[in-house]
Amino acid sequence: MSALFALLMIIILLLISIIGTEVLGLNYVFGVIIPYAAIALFLVGFVYRIIRWANSAVPFKITTTCGQQKSHPWIKHSSLEAPHSTWGVIGRMALEVLFFRSLFRNTKADLKEGPRLVYGPSKWLWAAGLVFHWSFLIILLRHFRFFAEPAPFFVSGLQSLDGFFQIGLPIFYITSVAIVAALAFLFVRRLNDPKLRYISLGSDYFALFLILSIAISGILMRHTGLRADIVDVKQLAMGLVSFHPNVPESIGVMFFIHLFFVSVLFGYFPFSKLMHMGGIFMSPTRNMANNNREKRHVNPWDYPVKTHTYEEWEDEFRDVMKAAGMPLEKEK
Amino acid sequence: MAEKMITPEELAGGIDYKPKKKTWLDPTVEFKKGTWNYAAPPQNLEYLDLPNPRKWSPIDEDWKLPDNWKEIILEGLRVRIKRFRSLQLFMDICVRCGACADKCHFFIGSGDPKNMPVLRAELLRSVYRKDFTTAGKIMGKMVGARELTVDVLKEWFYYFYQCTECRRCSVFCPYGIDTAEITMIARELMNLVGINIEWICTPAANCFRTGNHLGIQPHGFADSIEFAVDELEELTGIKVDAPINKKGAEILFVAPSADYFASPHYYTLLGYLALFHEIGLDYTWSAYASEGGNFGLFHSHEMMKRLNAKIYAEAKRLGVKWILGGECGHMWRVIHQYMDTLNGPADFLEEPVSPITGTKFENAKNTKMVHIMEFTSDLIRNNKLKLDKSRNDHWHPTFHDSCNPSRGMGLIEEPRYVIRACCNQFTEMPENTIKEQTFCCGSGAGLGTDENMEMRFRGGLPRANATKFVHDCDGVNILLCICAIDKATLPPLLEYWVPGVEVGGIHEMLGNALIMKGEKERTTDLRGEPLAGVESEEEKTEEEVSEDA
Ligand code: HEM
Ligand code: SF4
Ligand code: SF4
Helix, strand or coil: HHHHHHHHHHHHHHHHHHHHHHHHHCCHHHHHHHHHHHHHHHHHHHHHHHHHHHHCCCCCCCCCCCCCCCCCCCCCCCCCCCCHHHHHHHHHHHHHHHHHHHCCCEEEEECCCEEEEEEEEHHHHHHHHHHHHHHHHHHHHHHHHHHHHCCCHHHHHHHHHHHCCCCCCCCCCCCCCCHHHHHHHHHHHHHCCCHHHHHHHHHHHHHHHHHHHHHHHHHHHHHHCCCCCHHHHHHHHHHCCCCCCCCCCCCCCHHCCCCCCCCHHHHHHHHCCCHHHHHHHHHHCCCCCCCCCCCCCCCCCCCCCCCCCCHHHHHHHHHHHHCCCCCCCCCC | CCHHHHCCCHHHHHCCCCCCCCCCCCCCCCCCCCCCCCCCCCHHHHHHCCCCCCCCCCCCCCCCCCCCHHHHHHHHHHHHHHHHHHHHHHHHCCCCCCCCHCCCHHHHHHHHHHHHHHHHHHHHHHHHHHCCCCCHHHHHHHCCCCCCHHHHHHHHHEEEEEEEECCHHHHHHHCCHHHHHHHHHHHHHHHHCCEEEEHHEEEEHHHHHHCCCCCCCCCHHHHHHHHHHHHHHHCCCCCCCCCECCCCCEEECCCCCHHHHEEEEEEEEEHHHHHHCCCCEEEEECCCCCCCCCCHCCHHHHHHHHHHHHHHHHHHHHCCEEEECCCCHHHHHHHHHHHHHHCCCCCCCCCCCCCCCCEHHHHHHCEEEEEEHHHHHHHCCCCCCCCCHHCCCCEEEEECCCCCHHHHCCCCCCHHHHHHHHCCCCCCCCHHHHHHHHCCCCCCCCCCCCCHHHHHHHHHHHHHHHHHHHHHCCCCCCCECCHHHHHHHHHHHHHHHHHCEEEEHHHHHHHHHHHCCCCCCCCCCCCECCCCCCCCCCCCHHHHHHHHC
C-alpha cells in the first residue's frame, strides 16, 4: 500500500516531466527554472536544517560505548569503540561515515525449538547500503565532467576505474549496475521481511524509487536509443553553473525526465530522512568522547532544582539518630 | 498471581516475529495482565511536587487527565526539542532501515512489533511529524504522522514502560539513535500530565526523604550495616569497622541501597566490608546519601538531578577526599554520564588516588568518583590482596554485563579481571550476548515489579537463554553481575527459565576468596554454604542466612 503510493508519486512525476516538455514545450522551465529552484531549495533547506539542529542544546555527554573504556594503563582501551579523545572520535566517525561500522555489527535473531535463541551474522544490509552509497557518490562525482571544462582531475581517474571491465559501448560503468542492484535489493528487502514491511512508510519507498528512477533514466540515456547528446548536455550544464543558462533545441525527453527526477531529489532532500547525511555527523551518542569523568561537560540550560538538604534531613530524623548514637551536626 | 502464570513453554511457543496487523498506525492497546505497571499513588507525587496527583489505574477508561493535557505535552515536546539535540536529531534522521528491530530484548521475547526500537520511537515520532513538520501536516498518515489522542497516550504508556533504557538498539543503529533517550524524554512528557508508575515514584519519593529507595530511616540503615558486621564476624571471626557519617574520612563509599537490605546483594555487602577492613581503608558510609541508585533517571532529568545532589553535598559536608561507588548499573550511568554536569563541579574534592597502591584514577579526575571494579582490579593488579581461588570452587560463574556499565561507560574488562582473580572457573556466554552487546535483565528502568512479571520473563528471555546455554554446556551455576537491579530481578527470571543457576555479585566472590589476617578457618562461603571439599555439615546455617537477608 505504502509502496504503491510511492510508485504512484513517481509515475505522476514522470508524467509531469513528459507532458511538461513534450506536450507543453516548457523546456526552459524544466531545463533551467526547476533545477535552479531545486538547488536553491536544497541549499537553503540543508543549511536551515543544520542550523536548527545546531541550535538545539547538547546538555549531557551521552556517548554509547561499544568497547572498553580508558581506565588502567594495563587494560587495553578500545579507542575507536569507546573513544577517549577527539582523535578517537574522529576515527570512530570516519568508520561510521565511510564504512557504516555500526551496521556491520548487524545480527539476525532466530528463535529455535527449545527455546533456543541464536544470533546469526547478517551483513546484507550493510553490503547493499555501502554499495549503494559509494556508487551514488562516485556517480555524482563523475557528473562533474559536465560542469567544468576541462573535466576536473578526479573524473578521468574515476571513469577509468569505474569502466574497468570495458563492457559495451559506451562503456558500462560498474557503479551504474551496482547502484541499481543495490537499490533493488534494498527495495525487495523492505517488501520481503515482514518486520521491514511493517515499519516502512510511503516516504521510505519513495526515496528508493526516486533514486532508482534517476539511475534508470540515466542508464537509458547513456545506453539506448534515447541517448542524449553529450555536447548538448554539457552546454546546458555549463550554462547553469555560469548563470548564463540556455537550453539547446536538440535535447531529448529522456534527459528532461532524468533532470526532473534529480531536481525533485534535491528539493525533497532537506525535508526528508535523507538528511541523515548531515545528521550522522551530529549524533551525540557517536560524536562525543567517553571521557565523562575526566572532562566536565556543561549543560547550557541547567537550572536549580529543589533538593532535600542535609539540614532538613537531620531535622526530620534527629531523634532517631540520636537514639541510635549516630553523629549529628546539631544536637537539637 | 502465580497461579495463572504462563509457562515457559507456552510463552516461548507463542512468540512470532511476524507482525499480525497490517499497520502500526492504529494506537489501541490491550492492557493484558502481567504486562504493565501500577500507577503512582498520589501522596508520593505530592511529596515530590509533581503534577496531577490522583488515584488512577492504567486499565481505567478515564485517566483523569487535566483538560489541557494535549497542549501541555505538545508544549513539553517543543521545549525538549530545543533542549535535547539527541531528541531533535533522532526524530529527524531515522531511515527505518530496521537494523535495530530484532536487537531489543522485549521484541525478541514478545514478538510485539511495537517493541522494535524503531517503532517504539515512531510512536513519539508520529506525533512529532504531525505537529512539527510540514510534510506531516500535509500528508498525514502516508508519511507516518498521527494526531496525539488519548489512545496514543495510552499506547505511549504501555510501550515506553516496556523499554528498560538499555541502549542495545543504539549500538546497532548506523546513526547511534538511542531509543533509551527517546523513552526517557517520552516519560518526562507523560510525567507532565501525571502519568507515571508506582515503582519509579515511590522509590524516588523515599530516596528524596530518607536517602534511599526503600525508605529506610537513618537508624534502620545503621542497624543493617551493624547486622552485616556481626554476620561477617560470625563467618570469618573478624570484627570489622564500618563507620557511618564519619567526618574527615578519606573516602565516602556509596552503594545501591539494596546491597544492605536485599538478597543476594547482601553477600556483596559482606564482600565490601571484608575488603575495606583488610586493606585498612579510611572510609565512611553515609546515611543521608545512602543510595547510589537513582530512580530519577527513569523519571526525568530533573528528578535525577534532585536525587543525585545528595552525593556531592554529603561528600562536601563530611570533608572526604573522593568518592567510591559500589556495584550498580544505572547508578553508574548517572555518575559517569550525568553527575558532574548535573551537580558538579566537585572542586571541593581531590583527584582520586588509591591510598593503598598510589594509583591515580586519571579517568575520574574531574567527577572524583571511582567505580569499585576500577578500585579493586587495581588492588589485585598490585598484589595487595591475598586470594584463595579454591574457596570459590563450588561456583562456576559466568558474567552478565549490565547495560549501563557496558554501553554507558565501557566498564568491560575490569570486572572480568577481578572474577578471574577470585575464581578458578569462569565461562563467558555467547559473544552476541555479552559486553557491548549484552542483553538486559528485562526489568530495569523501573519495570521490575511483580505485576509486570510476564513482560519481565519475556524481556529477560535472551539473557536467561544465553545463561542456559552455558549452564547446559559448561555447568555454569552462578550468574555474576554488578548491578542491584540485576541482583533483584535475575533470580526469579532464572528460576523461570533456567532453574539451578544462582545470582551473585563480584565482591561476594572476592569476599569468599579474600584471605584476611587473623581469620578463622573458613568452612563456608559468605552465604553460609559449605566450600568445595568441606563436608556439608549444617543445613541450619544456610537457612539462617537466607532468612536474615
Ligand atoms: C555522509 C553521507 C551518508 C551516510 C554516512 C549515509 C549512511 C546511510 C546508512 C548507514 C544507511 C542505512 C543503511 C542502508 O539502508 O543503506 C542509509 C540509508 C539510506 N541512505 Fe544514506 N548516507 C549518506 C548520504 C546519503 C545520500 C546523499 C543519499 C541520497 C541522496 C542517501 C540515501 C539513502 C537512502 C535512500 C537510504 C535508505 C535505504 C533503504 O531504504 O533501505 N544517503 N544511509
Ligand atoms: S537502526 Fe537506526 S536508522 Fe535504522 S531503523 Fe533503527 S533507529 Fe532507525
Ligand atoms: S533501549 Fe533497550 S529496551 Fe529500549 S528499545 Fe532499545 S533495546 Fe529495547
